[in-house]
Amino acid sequence: MARGVDPVQTLTLLKGDWHNGYDPSETRVAPLATPLATHLLHAVGVAHAARLRGEDTVVMAICGDGATSEGDFHEALNFAAVFRAPVVFLVQNNGYAISVPLDRQTAAPSLAHKGIGYGVPGERVDGNDVAALLSVLGAAVAGARAGEGPRLIEAHTYRVQAHTNADDAGRYRAADEVTPWLARDPITRMETYLRGRGLIDDDKAAGYAAAADRMAERMRAGLNADTPADYRDLFAHVYAEPTPQLREQQALVADELAREVR
Numbered sequence: 001m002a003r004g005v006d007p008v009q010t011l012t013l014l015k016g017d018w019h020n021g022y023d024p025s026e027t028r029v030a031p032l033a034t035p036l037a038t039h040l041l042h043a044v045g046v047a048h049a050a051r052l053r054g055e056d057t058v059v060m061a062i063c064g065d066g067a068t069s070e071g072d073f074h075e076a077l078n079f080a081a082v083f084r085a086p087v088v089f090l091v092q093n094n095g096y097a098i099s100v101p102l103d104r105q106t107a108a109p110s111l112a113h114k115g116i117g118y119g120v121p122g123e124r125v126d127g128n129d130v131a132a133l134l135s136v137l138g139a140a141v142a143g144a145r146a147g148e149g150p151r152l153i154e155a156h157t158y159r160v161q162a163h164t165n166a167d168d169a170g171r172y173r174a175a176d177e178v179t180p181w182l183a184r185d186p187i188t189r190m191e192t193y194l195r196g197r198g199l200i201d202d203d204k205a206a207g208y209a210a211a212a213d214r215m216a217e218r219m220r221a222g223l224n225a226d227t228p229a230d231y232r233d234l235f236a237h238v239y240a241e242p243t244p245q246l247r248e249q250q251a252l253v254a255d256e257l258a259r260e261v262r
């Protein structure tokens with residue numbers, strides 16, 4: 001939803017379409033990357049290139065707690081620090097990497113501490129406090145833009161649901177661990193804050209809820225719609241000149257499809 005990217009387009013990849021759904025260079029939002037942490041190196045590369053070109057671009061690179069155990073995370077922090085690349089690393093620490101809890105992920109006092117060895121200032125923030133997060137990220141972006149180099153922000157939160165609908169969280173954590181976090185829901189907290197400041201009332205809150213329902217409905221319709229798929233797309237953009245092996249594989253698929261009983 002950032003920068004005007006349609007949420008339906010953002011999720012296009014996850015419905016099995018090879019298209020990214022939107023143009024990354026137009027929206028300046030990178031495509032989703034399934035392999036954990038590989039995108040952090042891409043982010044550093046983009047930031048470094050922008051700096052060499054004299055642009056004032058700052059790159060926000062987001063990953064989870066589990067991703068901080070990947071080698072790429074460490075290489076990215078190191079390169080960014082040495083070359084003062086304008087990158088803000090935002091780690092969403094929700095306590096779990098699928099079934100692996102944080103204490104099996106790291107022995108570090110916090111994930112923000114991981115910046116110390118690389119010379120990257122680290123900061124922890126309550127990830128369920130939208131205002132605090134905005135303030136900390138805003139300062140980090142301004143610092144990176146001013147040439148102060150990268151920063152590592154650890155936003156502390158909790159994964160209330162299972163990792164996916166193929167995961168049963170009951171197998172590795174107790175239900176009473178989840179309960180206290182329900183009361184810390186960032187949306188409820190934001191609403192409480194805005195009501196307390198007199199910035200929204202029942203009418204406005206109902207209006208936002210209705211708009212959110214409409215958006216969810218539009219997303220369901222968009223994502224459930226069939227995307228026309230042409231098998232030849234699988235082979236089309238791999239090489240400028242397809243290799244003999246690719247041609248052979250394409251012929252094989254064409255043959256299979258021709259013989260498929262419908």
Ligand SMILES: Cc1ncc(C[n+]2csc(CCOP(=O)(O)OP(=O)(O)O)c2C)c(N)n1
Nearest residue numbers: 034035036063064065066067094096097098
């Ligand atoms: C290199 C790599 N190894 C394993 C996986 C499988 N995998 C997908 S999500 C995930 C857990 C990620 O945990 P975390 O970084 O904490 O992110 P969260 O799911 O909590 O947002 C794993 C291991 C993967 N996508 N990439």
Ligand SMILES: [Mg+2]
Nearest residue numbers: 064065096097
């Ligand atoms: Mg996690």
